[in-house]
Amino acid sequence: MVVIIYSAFPVNKLYTVVETFLFKTSCQLNQLLKENKMKVFNFRIVPALLVFSTCTLSACAPTVIVAEAPTTLAVDPAATQILKRMTAYLDSLEQFSVHTQVTLEDVADSGHRIDLDVSANMIVKRPDKLLAQRKGDPLDQTFYYDGKTLTLYNPGDKVYATEPAPGTIEGMLGYARESLGLIVPAADLVYHNVYELLMQDVDFATVVGKTVINGNTCNHLLFSRPGVDFQVWVADGTEALPCKYVVTDTENPGRVSVTTVMSDWNFTSPITDAEFTFVPPAGAKPITFMRIDTPSNPIH
DSSP states (O other): OBOOSSOOOBOSSOOOSSSOEEOOSOOEEEOOOGGGTOOEEEOOOOEESOSOBOSOTTTTOOEEEEEOOOOSSSBOHHHHHHHHHHHHHHHHOSEEEEEEEEEEEEEOTTSOEEEEEEEEEEEEETTTEEEEEEEESSOOEEEEEOSSEEEEEETTTTEEEEEEOOSSHHHHHHHHHHHHOOOOTTGGGTOTTHHHHHTTTOOEEEEEEEEEETTEEEEEEEEEETTEEEEEEEESSSSOOEEEEEEEETTSTTOOEEEEEEEEEESSSOOOGGGGSOOOOTTOEEOBOOOSSOTTOOOO
């Protein structure tokens, strides 16, 4: 039997910041395949930069130190230089783990705003290992990639799907998106040369000011492209890590946003290859991904 464990379909309007995926949030639980007793979510769409992040927004509310006047230039080189420094630093990391907390805004049919929160932990070992665990309103899942296969495990239903995958993280992310309709958590953090993707079609950029998030002094940047604004808070100093993202759908009347906060970065703890290999728990049942392409597409 063919079942989608987690599916959200990319749109070709924007190419994220970095996967321009829209989640348009109501995250309604569909009734499907009752005989299989499997839950599947039907996501409407809003652009998301990262699909994960860390503490509640109230606990992580930034403390503003100073707000600078917006630059008169359409694209301020100071903003792009900070973004480039952040992406270069991420690109230099051979391995890392990070905790993320994401809040997805939605407007209910009643007109009231609803926020959905998802927490996730991710471990990356370049060039070909990734583990992501997410918990939250939409779904609890674990994603494994060991350089040869990708596996999605749903512990609540004790089912999993496994698929052969390309031999690099970037290749796997593209394959998961194009062939399986899967969004991998926090994909923006693991792409090489992500700066060019982030800057695609950007027509406005500015340094808003400096802010403190989770004790870190950050440069607050604002970028805009047709249909979407995105803000990035980048840590000052030599470790130019992203601390927070906000992505706003400017074509939605409610201007809904996805907010992601990152914390607990770790670059030094030992990471073994075994952590990325899925071992089915007792009683877990294999199922099949519902593909969005033809199964004959080659892996490369």
